[in-house]
């Protein structure tokens with residue numbers, strides 16, 4: 450996989466071919482597709498995927514509107530970009546994606562949205578991801594390591610078989626201590642703390658509680674870090690509050706139902722603080738002002 454340097458690149462529709470598609474855990478799938486001349490993209494950006502055969506006029510068996518998905522990885526060989534997407538099966542679109550086979554055609558619109566921003570001044574990075582929010586953080590890990598950041602990941606799920614990570618054989622998952630037990634982070638030598646709400650894997654309880662406890666330790670790099678988070682909105686709100694209390698910069702990758710993904714339909718609003726507005730707040734668009742926001746900017750309802 451590679452991480453690229455240009456954030457604002459032209460977006461377009463790209464039709465590519467599926468290279469692989471595999472189940473990663475219960476109800477979650479990861480596929481990779483190859484595209485010619487896909488523009489530069491950065492972690493946090495997303496694509497709108499046509500979850501239907503691009504050649505079938507009547508979209509039989511698929512979804513009519515495109516669906517948004519974070520780019521979970523991007524590597525290039527010559528003119529070809531290999532993009533991976535990890536998704537959880539929820540409805541018609543994601544069910545269609547789970548049935549893709551190598552050689553199938555797929556249409557992406559992108560790259561879209563604002564990416565995570567790597568702060569050159571801060572030497573450490575802490576990632577906090579929940580469930581299907583982990584894929585963009587996995588790709589971001591590459592960029593952080595390339596930028597020389599001391600990185601630790603915190604990954605949570607409701608239960609063991611909803612964690613979209615691959616175990617490294619023979620490496621134990623050790624309670625609240627960071628370990629190299631999960632391939633996606635261990636490949637970059639990034640230690641990971643894993644928790645499940647029901648204690649079926651790693652530490653028991655919410656990942657935010659373990660993250661907070663870690664920040665309270667004397668040798669935690671919290672004060673010199675930027676926190677990057679993606680996952681359920683309650684988790685993002687808790688991460689943002691934890692960071693605010695400790696004055697740690699925090700970037701959150703948000704989700705809204707999206708139709709166009711490009712700022713036209715106004716269906717994806719998020720309330721954000723705005724000192725210049727007489728009311729002190731305004732609506733921002735998740736698709737074009739985000740999906741990555743400063744955690745202190747979002748109004749957490």
Ligand SMILES: Cc1cc2nc3c(=O)[nH]c(=O)nc-3n(C[C@H](O)[C@H](O)[C@H](O)COP(=O)(O)OP(=O)(O)OC[C@H]3O[C@@H](n4cnc5c(N)ncnc54)[C@H](O)[C@@H]3O)c2cc1C
Pocket residue numbers: 495512516517518519520535536537538539540541542543544581584585703704705706707740
């Ligand atoms: C910027 C962005 C990035 C995303 N990245 C990913 C990703 O990497 N992997 C992934 O699995 N999903 C991701 N999502 C969510 C994904 O877009 C939805 O899961 C998908 O659109 C569902 O489509 P569907 O046709 O399968 O479900 P639908 O048939 O449209 O809906 C099925 C059910 O799921 C609910 N639902 C649909 N979308 C959402 C949502 N966004 N949040 C909560 N409930 C929803 C619907 O209300 C309905 O009850 C992302 C969303 C955004 C906005």
Ligand code: FES
Pocket residue numbers: 706707708709710711712713714715716717734735736737
């Ligand atoms: S999805 Fe249409 S404006 Fe954001």
